[in-house]
Each structure stands twice: as C-alpha cells, then as structure tokens.
Amino acid sequence: MAGNSIGKEFVITSFGESHGKQVGVVIDGCPAGLPFSEVDVQGDLDRRIPLQKPELVSGRVEKDVVKILSGVFNGFTTGAPICMTVENRETRSSDYESLRNLPRPAHSDYQATIKYRGFNDYRGGGRFSGRLTVAIIMAGALAKKLLSSLDIAVFAYTKSIGKTRTEKQPSLDEIKQTTYQSAVRCPDPACAQHMETAILNARKAGDSLGGVVECIALKVPVGVGAPLFDALDADLAKAVFSVPAVKGVEFGAGFSLAKMKGSEANDAFTVQSGKVVTVTNQAGGILGGISSGMPITLRVAIKPTPSIAKEQQTVDLSKMEHAKITVGGRHDPCVVPKAVPAIEAAVAITLADHLVRAGFLPKVLKRQE
C-alpha cells in the first residue's frame, strides 16, 4: 500500500530514511513560472535547528544543504515535478543495532517490525524519524513561495512547552522578527526564557518535554476548501498529523468551543473597509470546511520526545519477556522547536494544494507572448 504522497493537484511525495543516503521530496503540480531556487529553501532548513542553543537539541547537528534536482530552469519553476534532496551525513547507525529486539516505548519500533515483517530500516527510526520533516520543510518552502505570490503568509511558533505557555497574541511583525531569535521559537521573550529553562531541567533529569505549536495563515481568500470530505480543516488536520509526535489539533478556539454557548462561540459579521469580516475569530478562519477570509489559526499538540535517558520497561521480542531499556544515542529533550517549521510547512502545503485545485493562480504568472 502506498502512503507517501499528500495532496491532489499540488502533490508532495516523500522518500528517504533517517540513516539512508538522503531525505528527498518530489512536488508535482507546481505551476510554471514561479521564481524559485535553493536559496528559497535553505533558509527554512536552517531554521529547523536552533543553533543558538545547541544544548537544547540532540548532538546530531547537521547542516542540511538542499539540492534541487529537477523542475527548475533558468530560475523559474517549469511545471515539471520538482525533486529536492538533502544528504544524510551525521549518522551513527551502530547506536541502534543493539536495540533491535527491544522496542523503545512510545516509538514505532514494535509496530514497524510487525507491519514490515522485520524488513524496515530501523536505523535512527528509519522512515519514522523526525528527520523526515526535512522533506516536508523543503516542500513547504516551495508552497510558501507560491502562497506569497498570492499575498498569503503562513507562520508557526511555539505556544507552550511543558506547562509554560504564552498567552500573548503576537503581531505579524513580532512573529517575524522574534520567533527564530528564540531558540525555542517563542516570540514572547520572557516566556521563551522559562521554556529554555524547563527544557534544560528536563534534560538534566533524563527526561523530555512536549508542547503546543500555533500556526496562523493570513490573507487566505474567502472560499478555499469544500464541505465534507475535502474540508480545508480536514485536510489541514491530516497534513499536520503527518508530522511525527503530533497528538492533537484544534482550530480557532478549538476544544474551548465545546464548553461555550452558541452566543459566545458565534463570530458576528461586520463590514470593515468595504469587506465582510467577523468581529471575533473563534472559528479560526474556517466555517463549513471553507475559508472565511479571517486568519486561519490552529494549534497542534506535540508529545514529549519518546527517547529519554531514564530506564524504561519494555519487552524483549526475541524471548517475549520483560526487559529494561535505556535509550542511548543523541536525542532532543524537546522536539517542539523543530516541529515549528514542520507544522508551518504542512499548513502551507495544504493551502497550496487547495488554492491550485480551486484555480487561484499566482499573480506573477502571466501568459508569455
């Protein structure tokens, strides 16, 4: 069964493994004529790893360098599929050999072994590794370029880590300027400091933390999406759950809406500068599966990194008896900062697909005479 593509007309196909030769992605369906080069991607790849605080991430600090292998000619997309790859370099596969019969709790080792009858590439989590978000981020960079030609901006940031949460609603400028200055990708500097401390404390304790990422898409035009199965929120949720470690997603006020009355939850319509808008945005910019023109907002729950230094209980599959496991190797004490650009990319990819399907064409694309 095939399951490594997403989208219907702007289609992403991912390939590669954590410790294989490279991680790659093919994007099929990008309109011809979009200015695009490695520079548009490299920035997003660099943002994946918070280099300003190496102690927040695993020892595996790779400088990922993107190569565009196809689909771009003379600085523009050609309409042909665009393949991009990043080499895997810092791989220490021996770390994983000893654990083959000891599935790590909260990882996918056990299910993968059953599903693939032992043939899966288990090194570094193989196809299940967080490293695969590199493919999503590369495709997301293209999607964001396409969206920006329609004046649409997408950005994600850290809303909470562990029990530390910012309640600040940052402005677009604050987000742009501050998010990636913070090693934890939180645009609220005071809160970011608490988050860093929390992560370092967890690391010291041989433990890990999770958190919540918020993502906002601005200026998505009214009418993108569909009722029922290809609802915009349905497809955004699917894309976001494709990012490893995601355990929940909510739009607008989300789960809080379940506790409200209709009179509190409903966003009243009004007219502003000649346009129909809503006074509040509890709906998060999507009603009936279709964009309302208001900012699309969603929040994504990221679980704590499953790899922790503490000893854990598992099963020795070769003997079917209890065993203890201490997960070695290099691991992030919190993957939320790395998840931020991946969530942003997943949202951008989904929006690009829906916009292409609905016939919204980039403004820069003119028919050449």
Added chain:
Amino acid sequence: MAGNSIGKEFVITSFGESHGKQVGVVIDGCPAGLPFSEVDVQGDLDRRIPLQKPELVSGRVEKDVVKILSGVFNGFTTGAPICMTVENRETRSSDYESLRNLPRPAHSDYQATIKYRGFNDYRGGGRFSGRLTVAIIMAGALAKKLLSSLDIAVFAYTKSIGKTRTEKQPSLDEIKQTTYQSAVRCPDPACAQHMETAILNARKAGDSLGGVVECIALKVPVGVGAPLFDALDADLAKAVFSVPAVKGVEFGAGFSLAKMKGSEANDAFTVQSGKVVTVTNQAGGILGGISSGMPITLRVAIKPTPSIAKEQQTVDLSKMEHAKITVGGRHDPCVVPKAVPAIEAAVAITLADHLVRAGFLPKVLKRQE
C-alpha cells in the same frame, strides 16, 4: 474541484442536500461476500435522533428509511459499488428564503455564496447541513459490518456537553447497553441527567451548547496505518473533521501530553497472555501513524449549534451594511448527540479503508467453490 469522496480502496462518495430529494452515498471497494441488508443500516440511522427526548432536538424529526440501490445481491455484497439513499421528507424551505442576503454567524452561508457564486442550494444549509451525516452513517454501517467480521468494534459516546463532563471510563458492555438509552448518548447516567438539563436550559435561553465526543476502536490489529502522510491518525483526523461542527481532535491523552514529561507520557511495553501490550495507553493506540494493538481512542470537540434564537449581528450582503438576524426554523440546541453516531461512522470508514488497503480480509469471506 471534486471533494466529495474519502478513502483510497474503500471509497465513500456522498451526494444530496438538506432539502433536496434525498441524501445518498456510494461505497466502492467493499469486498464481495459480506452479508448485508437494509437492516444493518436502519439501526444506525434510528440512533441518529434521540427520540426519547424530542425536546432535545429540532422539530424536524424524520424517520429516515434507507434504501440499498446496488451492490447487494441475495443478501451479500457483490464487490460492486453499493449505493444507499434516504429520502428527505420534512423540509420547509421557505424558512430560508428570507435570509439569502443575511449570512448566519458561524454558518457557511457567506463563504458558500462566494465560493459557488450564488449558485449553491442554500435551503437548510444545503450541502453544509448536519443532515449530510446521514450519508456518513449509512457508509459507516457497512464499514462496521466489515470490521465486525474482523472482530473489530467501534463505538462513540458523549464525553461532555458544555461544562458537564463524565470522567467515567465506561466498559464496553456499559457503552453498548447505556449509551443509546440516554438521550444525550452518555453512558454515565448521572452525568447524562445533568447534560440534559444543561441543554434544556440553553434552549430556554435561546442559546445552544457544544461538547466532546469520545470514540474507541477495539481489537484493531497491530500494523494498520503508515508513517507520514497516510498515518492512521492523520486519516482518522481528516475523516472526523468531515463531520460538520468539529473543531478539534486528539488521540489518547492528546493535548494533555503536551504538558507531560516523557517519563509520564511513554507507555511501557509488557507481555499479557502472550501478547505485547502497553501498561498505559496515553498514545491512544497509534504510534508513528500505525496501530499498536491497543484500543484506539480519540476525542472530538463539537462547537455549539450556530443557529440560536437570540438576535445576532450580521451584514446585509445586498447593501454591505450592518444588520440584525434572528435565525428562525427548527434547530437542535445541541448537536452533540447527533454527532455521536457520525463520529463513530467516520472512524469506522477510515479503519475499513486502511484494513482493505493493507489486505486484511473479512474472516467470513471464503472462496466459494
């Protein structure tokens, strides 16, 4: 752009409108040889409307009678597409004519008008109506029959309504026996009573309530799903968001995981009756996009019914100026009870698709000699 199908090998295509001739569904990809008849569907349709407390629902109490139009012969599925329909009978379309230029807050009137350039069937919400869950429920009945032949059971129930929430973890037997005895579909009788009261109070106040639906799938075998894009949780999330009024979904401990440490969140492996299981099930039965063999658990946030009797602020689209709206017609003060079987169906449909794709064949299906 097409968007009314879901699934890859067990594919559901929905058609019909709230006030059109009927609501229908085509299911393509159901294996031949499954015993199936209208009886298997009618029960689920009947469960959609909590007849024991008519005051909890809208005045529109339709007895929906399913007709199977194709794909079943001599009491068994044939392998051909199965079309099922339910007629719309109690429709009072005149209720909606007066509101054409006054989009109802938190409904999809405004976006639909823009997207379909005014050509959409606006009567009763048209294609956006909660009534469309009838199609999902019919397809879900078939999916559940297929799943039951593999010993898999799926059931949903009301976890909370407004601020009233049951913390009880009901047993399978309790759920089966109690859920639909309760008009609010909550298997905790004491809590159910509070929920009913809350709904009636909201109604009296001209207001509405939302809530949370929990869904559990038991005995899903290990190895169903895929890493990344066709992750089982990704596809379940997509399906669940196809149900109108859903604003959030979380698996296992969900958003709570974001606040936990890894040592709290990780489910330790153990051996039970010769099988690998986990001691806890914070993951909700899915790791790395693949079923772990533990119960799959998810919770879905349902927003309050947008149609409320209270006067609300909107915009007169014909004049582009402020206006007041009082939504008449018949509306449920809380759609959570109706959402319960729809969520159950959406989950069952997704599991059926993944099982068919992965080659799990119903036990009853033997090659006929």
Added chain:
Amino acid sequence: MAGNSIGKEFVITSFGESHGKQVGVVIDGCPAGLPFSEVDVQGDLDRRIPLQKPELVSGRVEKDVVKILSGVFNGFTTGAPICMTVENRETRSSDYESLRNLPRPAHSDYQATIKYRGFNDYRGGGRFSGRLTVAIIMAGALAKKLLSSLDIAVFAYTKSIGKTRTEKQPSLDEIKQTTYQSAVRCPDPACAQHMETAILNARKAGDSLGGVVECIALKVPVGVGAPLFDALDADLAKAVFSVPAVKGVEFGAGFSLAKMKGSEANDAFTVQSGKVVTVTNQAGGILGGISSGMPITLRVAIKPTPSIAKEQQTVDLSKMEHAKITVGGRHDPCVVPKAVPAIEAAVAITLADHLVRAGFLPKVLKRQE
C-alpha cells in the same frame, strides 16, 4: 479494491447493475453555475437505442428516463455532486439462472465468478453489462454541456461494421444531421445501408458483428493534457477502454503511422487566420500528451457481440468437463450503434476532467455580485 470512479477533479462514479434497481452515476467536481436539467441528458439516452430499426437491437428496448437526484438547483449546477439514475425495468432474470455453471465464451462470467468468489450479481451480465454505458452517457451529457460552454464539440459515429467501412470524412454538419438518422449511426447513407444489411445477415446466421467507432473533438484549446502519465491520449484511452467490448484505440493515423516515414507522418506547421495550425493532422490533435489545437481524432475497435445464437463450446464449472452452450435471451447482433454515444461520452468526460484540472472555466460562469 475500488475501481468505479474515473477522473481527478471532474470525477465520475458509476453504480448499478444490469438487472438491479437502476443504473446510476455521481459526478463530483462540476463547476457551479452551469445550466443543466434532465432535458440535457434525455436526448443522449434516447440516442442509445436505434429505434428506427428495432430488428437491429435486442428485444430489450427500454425507454430510459433520467432522474437528477442532487447537485442541480433552480436550473443550474450548484457545485455539489450530481447524482443521476435510470431505472431498470425490462429485466428477465430467469434467462440467466440456467447458465450459472456454463460461462459464456467471450463474456466475463468465468473471471467474475473467480474474482468475486461467486457473489457477483450474474443476472444479465451484472456489472459487466453493456447497459452500464447508460451511466457513462448520463455523465457524458453533463460533460458535453460543460464543454459546449467552452465552444468544444465532441461527436462519434460508426466508421465500420464488420468489413463495411466508410472512407468519407464527414463534415460537422453532416455528422450532426445524419449520424442519428441512420440506425447504424453512420453519417454516410450509402454505407449505412450496407451496414444494416450486414447486421441483419449476421443475425439471421445466428452470428454477430463488430466494428470501429470514430470520435472527433473540435476546438479543444492548445495545451490540454500533460507529458507522460496524465497524457491526454493516455487518459482518453483509459476512458474509452472502460466501455465494454472495446479492444483497441488509435489516435490520428494510429497504427498506419507505424508504417510511415517521418517525412510522411510529421504534420507541418503553418499559420491560418493568425493562428498556428498544422497542414495535416496525422497526430490526431495530440502531441506529447498535449492537445495541439487541431481536431482530436480517435478510432475505437469494438468486438462482435459475444452472445450469439450458434452453439458454442464451454466448460461446466460444476463438473470441470466440456459442455455445449446456446446463449438465449435478447442480444444485439451488433453493439457498435449503441457504443457510439458511449464512446462520445467517455471522450467528453475525459476532456472535461482535463479542462477543469487545467483551470479552463466555462464562459457562462461569472462571479455573482
């Protein structure tokens, strides 16, 4: 496995069986705002059966009456899926009971029994019946309406029956006026007469005939299609092979091109009325999978009706030994006339899908203010 849909953004899903309750189709992805009603379909359905010569067809002369069940409101498509059905009325299923263990040569009885493990609806060929072209013709009527709003016309006619072939290249006017005046759907009246005689002679001899259908699409704009997998000719070929009894398809000069030299086969470019055209059209309007702006022409080989009155050799599956079979029931001595509107519909459906995917919007569709 699902296999009853075709198209990517203008998607056709077929359901129903030869002797079931009805034959139906759902079309998902038709843009909103296209004027459409049963009248647009009924004409094409009526053209399926050459009533002027009942002796050319089977005794089963059904007046098929289309019902539109969804997706049309106030005379226009709404953007929602359009379901259309035709009831099956004249069914004599007892004709088939006696043949259950005797697969009819050149029919699909044997393979269907194996594939569906005996659960398939075998009455009248079930899902394999030529009657299923009714679904294609209904969807084709919608597709042709959409195409006509872009000034594109599609028409098919009989090129040959048995060894009788017209070499006339009929004009568009001749085709429109003459094709359906002829019971064999051949716009060359002299040739049509020979064809009728050939069919009646075959019938008298307890035998059957096949033939070739030619289809032409005019004014398809330059640039529709894609290189490689979604080549326009690839998708047209797939659609045409979905019509029962088709055994070959060729574009432009087709198999004759295999015998030509490049200097004979290449269509030279020239300028005509300020447009780039080709002097000849050996390519049949498609180069590199993309429309060239010239008429798209294809020819389709239809095999002789497999049901013949002559005794044939088969196998008794219950005993696995040789047996004789004489196929009773009502059968057309030649299905070519019935295939003509089906091929036309299959071509129109494919063009509509490619045009919708490429963003060509109907001229009649204006954004409603």
Added chain:
Amino acid sequence: MAGNSIGKEFVITSFGESHGKQVGVVIDGCPAGLPFSEVDVQGDLDRRIPLQKPELVSGRVEKDVVKILSGVFNGFTTGAPICMTVENRETRSSDYESLRNLPRPAHSDYQATIKYRGFNDYRGGGRFSGRLTVAIIMAGALAKKLLSSLDIAVFAYTKSIGKTRTEKQPSLDEIKQTTYQSAVRCPDPACAQHMETAILNARKAGDSLGGVVECIALKVPVGVGAPLFDALDADLAKAVFSVPAVKGVEFGAGFSLAKMKGSEANDAFTVQSGKVVTVTNQAGGILGGISSGMPITLRVAIKPTPSIAKEQQTVDLSKMEHAKITVGGRHDPCVVPKAVPAIEAAVAITLADHLVRAGFLPKVLKRQE
C-alpha cells in the same frame, strides 16, 4: 495540475528532464521483503540502447548507471518508497537554443510553450523526451521483480518496423534468447535483418521509421482487474500511452476483431490439466476488464521519430510567419528498439499495481519471526 504519477497502490512518480541533472523515479507501495538491488535494474537499463549497432541509434550513447537512493536495506525492499536515479551526462544543450521560436513538427515544442507559458525546460525535449522512459524502465525493473515472485513474466519485442513485419509467434525461450541479441529487438532473425536495413536506409535518406511493439504477460492469475473504469486493459492502455511516440494500442486480435463475426472472435472454453483455459486467445487474456488466465497480449503502434534531417515546414512563433526548419542534433532514425523495454516496463508496472491492489502477495514474502 499534477500528472506525473501512475498507479493507485504501487505508485510510480517520475521526475527529471532530458538535459537536467538526472532522470529519477519514486515507487511507493512496493511490499517489504522483496530482494532488490541495482543489479536488478542495470540490466534493463543496458537493454535500452542497442549497442551492437551504434548506427541504429543517435550519437548520444549514454551508459546509464542506476543509483537506489532509498527504500532498500540489507538487500531487501523495506516497504518505504524507493527512489532511483540516473545521471544525465551527454547533453549538448546548445543544439536546442537556436530552435526556440521554431517548433519542430510532430514534437511537443509548440504545445509545451503555450501550456507552460514559455517556462518549460526545452533542452532536448525537456520533460517530453524519450529519455524519460529511463524512469519507466527503472520502475519496471522493480515491478518485474515483484511479478517474478508470483511467477508472472512480461516481455516485449519488435513486431514490425516500417513495412517489415514478423508473423512468427516466438516461444518464450526464443524471445528470451533472441530478442536482445537483435539490435532491433526482433526475435525473428531473418526479419530482424530486414528491419535493420530498413532503418539504415531511412537514416541515409534523412528520414525515420516507426513500428509496432508486441508485449506478452504470462501466468497472470484469473481475476486481476475490474469492470469499467479500472479495467485491466484500460489501465494498461493508459500506461502504454505514457510512453512517448505511442499512437495506438490493441489487445489480442485487436482491430482485426472489428472485422470478425462473433463465431470467429469468441474464444471457446476448454479444460486443460484441470484448469479452465480457452482454445484460442483472440481476447488477449482480458475479458470484461479482468484477466482470464490466458496470456495477456497487446500491440502498440510507435510513430516514426519526428526528428528528421530533411527540411520541414514550420512557423516562426516570434513573427508568426512561415519558416523552414532542419532539425540538427543527434536522433534515432527509429525509436522502436528503445520503446521495447519501455513498453515492457509500463505493462509490468500496471500489473504490479493491480496485483498489489487485489491483495496478491509475493510468494517470497513471509512474516519474519
């Protein structure tokens, strides 16, 4: 619009251009546990170019070396997507610069310029080049490995070139031993000699030839395919038309069936070694879209190479006036020999997809304990 993937559960995605960095393919959905390495692919790539007669092909004789970038671990497929690439080395792009405004007859230059608004990579035909069959051949090598584990064999050979046609029905052994010994890929040595001469004569005359490729698949089990849209012949036709220069396809007796009577065309059933077979195989192994268990046979018409040395008439697009063109560069006087492995691959890919979808699992794949 995306169009560079084919298949539903064994999905091929192609990328790369004639003069870009490389040609590549991603195969998603190959079951885990299939032994596979570069060696399995290299042989097929080598067969693409008839090195024994360099004068039969263009000057561009590339030794294509396959690299497997993902999805294979320890010599077996892992269930993850398999990416394979071949570098482009011998590219002389300056050959094409001078022709930008002069579309070559029978090429896709003109349509591509319109479709992609001038942004397409026009060097060497870009995405439309016959070189892209390298991707199909790589994927086909994997498909054939999968098929061989089910005892299914697929092989293609040259049936005719220009007006020279072999009527020999070669045995499997003859095909295997003789096809690739012949530079024209014809297993009938006497005929092959005439074909070579014909090609060399065409070349001398500054002209080119086409031909017909026959492809046979042996031991495909009964029951593969579907009625109507996912008919096995429909999907095979689509795949085969994805190979550049294909203008027609027919199954079994194909277009000849259109001239036969039913009593001649119908294949009588009989019993042989306890199995149901047909006495003849006019149907080419497919009835009602489903495999019958008999050999699947198809023939594919290949047009003459459009690039010829003779001067041709075209249009100067910059001035919209008549012009002459003499196509320089390196071109095959006949692409039929190169098309042979591509057609074989396209057929194998389609069969693999249908077998995976229908749940036929490779015999070698056992659940590893």
